[in-house]
Amino acid sequence: MQIQWYPGHMTKAKRAMQEDIKLIDLVIELVDARAPLSSRNPDIDELGRQKARLILLNKADLADENCNRQWSQRFQEQGYHVLKVNARSGAGFKAINDTVAQACKEKIERDRRRGILNRPVRAMVVGIPNVGKSTFINSFAKKAAAKTGNKPGVTRGNQWIRLNKNLELLDTPGILWPKFEDQEIGLKLALIGSVKDDILNMEELAAELVKLLHGLYPHVLEERYGFSAPEEEPWKALEEIAKVRKCLAKGGAYDTEKAAAMLLDDFRSGKLGRITLEVPE
Ligand code: G4P
Numbered sequence: 001m002q003i004q005w006y007p008g009h010m011t012k013a014k015r016a017m018q019e020d021i022k023l024i025d026l027v028i029e030l031v032d033a034r035a036p037l038s039s040r041n042p043d044i045d046e047l048g049r050q051k052a053r054l055i056l057l058n059k060a061d062l063a064d065e066n067c068n069r070q071w072s073q074r075f076q077e078q079g080y081h082v083l084k085v086n087a088r089s090g091a092g093f094k095a096i097n098d099t100v101a102q103a104c105k106e107k108i109e110r111d112r113r114r115g116i117l118n119r120p121v122r123a124m125v126v127g128i129p130n131v132g133k134s135t136f137i138n139s140f141a142k143k144a145a146a147k148t149g150n151k152p153g154v155t156r157g158n159q160w161i162r163l164n165k166n167l168e169l170l171d172t173p174g175i176l177w178p179k180f181e182d183q184e185i186g187l188k189l190a191l192i193g194s195v196k197d198d199i200l201n202m203e204e205l206a207a208e209l210v211k212l213l214h215g216l217y218p219h220v221l222e223e224r225y226g227f228s229a230p231e232e233e234p235w236k237a238l239e240e241i242a243k244v245r246k247c248l249a250k251g252g253a254y255d256t257e258k259a260a261a262m263l264l265d266d267f268r269s270g271k272l273g274r275i276t277l278e279v280p281e
Pocket residue numbers: 058059060061062085086087088089127128129130131132133134135136
């Protein structure tokens with residue numbers, strides 16, 4: 001399956017990010033916990049070098065808890081600070097302030113040595129489309145404001161959101177471009193909903209999901225749809241779903257297209273359970 005999606009505005013986004021990164025101390029990189037590697041763009045390591053780094057495994061509520069732990073450990077071994085969060089509910093936010101202080105320890109101490117007191121850490125949120133950047137910024141700003149009893153203060157021409165006396169956030173996230181050269185990566189991004197569905201063949205995509213699930217979570221389809229036997233053959237699995245869920249096309253044939261959309265929706269919304277599509281090697 002070929003997935004092509006190279007938006008032309010990415011060059012512009014990269015240039016904007018290069019400028020914004022000069023203003024900050026800390027890069028808060030959001031990845032999708034269901035595919036933490038595919039939803040990263042390693043170019044951020046080059047762009048964000050010499051900055052403190054925090055990776056947020058977002059949508060941790062949809063991902064396999066065991067894999068969340070493994071990925072946290074893997075990224076920590078690679079030198080990043082890591083937290084798992086749910087940007088929608090705010091789960092995991094409590095630890096952010098302490099982790100930011102740890103990640104920026106050197107900067108804070110350097111400031112102190114120079115007699116600069118109370119200069120907040122400045123951070124920006126980055127990530128590929130749909131990882132939850134806007135949700136995170138909005139809900140983190142709200143939580144921080146509720147805690148301090150203030151509205152998030154905005155300084156410098158609407159650019160900075162003051163979350164508390166120690167942390168300011170750029171109000172617009174940096175958009176990273178996904179790595180589509182690798183078809184495996186493109187496939188996982190399509191599955192987690194980072195590629196617009198209207199350019200995809202949903203049946204082919206659902207068939208690829210069946211194949212992946214068969215290797216990673218062999219009983220999950222059986223549990224959800226009640227097949228009599230787990231289906232290894234992706235197209236047959238779609239027919240089974242159509243049968244069980246009574247997806248019928250005109251003339252009474254099984255509507256595998258509808259079944260495919262249903263399967264993808266069940267996966268993306270967590271109805272199949274907490275699933276991670278890639279594990280650390
Ligand atoms: P972006 O700025 O990085 O492009 O992503 P955005 O915040 O728009 O989030 C993309 C989708 O992911 C949104 O759903 C959002 O609610 C959802 N989302 C973000 N963080 C989390 C999380 O931690 N857990 C879960 N389960 N979902 C999360 P949507 O369907 O596009 O919109 P809506 O239904 O929330 O309106």
